[in-house]
Amino acid sequence: MFEPNSTIGWPxxxxxxxxxxxxxFVRAPVxxxxxxxxxGPASDLIWLFAVNCLIVxxxxxxxxxxxxxxxxEMSGDMTSLFDRxxxxxxxxxxxxxxxxxxxxxxxxxxxxxxxxxPLGGVALAIAGGQLIGFSNANQLIIVAAGALxxxxxxxAMIRFWNRPVPGWYARIFPLVFWTQALLxxxxxxxxxxxxxxxxxxxFVLPQLVGGLVWGYARIRYGWWSNIIMHMAxxxxxxxxxLFMLLAGPRPA
Numbered sequence: 001m002f003e004p005n006s007t008i009g010w011p012x013x014x015x016x017x018x019x020x021x022x023x024x025f026v027r028a029p030v031x032x033x034x035x036x037x038x039x040g041p042a043s044d045l046i047w048l049f050a051v052n053c054l055i056v057x058x059x060x061x062x063x064x065x066x067x068x069x070x071x072x073e074m075s076g077d078m079t080s081l082f083d084r085x086x087x088x089x090x091x092x093x094x095x096x097x098x099x100x101x102x103x104x105x106x107x108x109x110x111x112x113x114x115x116x117x118p119l120g121g122v123a124l125a126i127a128g129g130q131l132i133g134f135s136n137a138n139q140l141i142i143v144a145a146g147a148l149x150x151x152x153x154x155x156a157m158i159r160f161w162n163r164p165v166p167g168w169y170a171r172i173f174p175l176v177f178w179t180q181a182l183l184x185x186x187x188x189x190x191x192x193x194x195x196x197x198x199x200x201x202x203f204v205l206p207q208l209v210g211g212l213v214w215g216y217a218r219i220r221y222g223w224w225s226n227i228i229m230h231m232a233x234x235x236x237x238x239x240x241x242l243f244m245l246l247a248g249p250r251p252a
Contacts, residue, residue, distance in 0.1 A: 014044075015050060015054070018048045021220075022213065022216055025216045025220070026212050026216065029173055029174045029177040029178070029215075030173065031111060031170055031173055031219060036220060044221075045221060045228070045229065048213065048217060048229070049233075051213070053233070055209050056206045056209060059209070060206070066202070066203075067203065072194070072203065075190060075191055075192055075193045076193070078192075089242065090235075094231055094238070095231065098230035098231045098234055102218075102227045105180050105183065106214060106215055106218045107218075107223060109173075109180055109215060109218060109219065110218065111166065111170065111176075112165060113163045113166070114160060114161045114163075117153055117157050117160065118153055120153075121150070124149060128145065128149075180215060181211030181212045181215055182211070183211075185204045185205070185210075186201075186204065188207040189203075189204055210230065213229070
């Protein structure tokens with residue numbers, strides 16, 4: 001439709017290339033691909049991010065009218081968050097939130113033991129807290145157990161720092177990849193008010209897309225890429241509200 005070297009044809013071709021790479025990965029997630037050795041530099045993230053935004057824009061064209069039609073409201077926590085000063089909104093939504101979410105959901109998905117071990121330590125701490133109950137246990141025992149777990153985790157990380165990705169992890173990676181994306185989307189249900197989470201699932205499709213795209217970026221380009229893309233996405237997603245806060249009438 002467009003000439004490859006024309007003003008329009010070149011960006012369209014780059015978008016298609018980025019979208020095709022994303023689709024291939026999502027259909028069959030892998031930790032390594034021979035094709036990646038010959039593909040472009042990390043600047044290709046710009047085109048991948050553009051694909052991410054285009055997908056979300058298409059979803060928003062359907063979901064935003066549905067939000068209005070069904071009178072879906074933000075949760076109390078989200079409402080109070082956006083009642084804060086603008087600089088706090090930027091710090092929380094654009095900086096702190098993406099860093100924490102990417103550490104929790106995607107920092108470890110490359111499968112290196114030094115990244116899986118802390119995840120296991122956190123899981124053990126949560127499981128232990130559920131079993132013994134933090135409120136019922138002696139505080140000294142809790143502190144001692146926590147310190148011991150941290151020392152064991154740190155020792156294991158150092159011990160296995162340079163170990164390669166385990167074969168069992170590579171085999172289950174497609175399941176891991178899709179699980180992190182689905183969980184990432186699901187937790188954003190709590191951004192909305194309502195007693196029926198299933199009815200709110202369509203409204204977290206943009207976050208599911210984010211989980212897939214940023215997970216691909218994490219594997220393909222490295223740990224920093226998914227954080228940068230998440231920050232940029234959140235900045236764009238909140239820009240309308242920030243504009244209204246800045247341009248709206250100020251109290252006398």
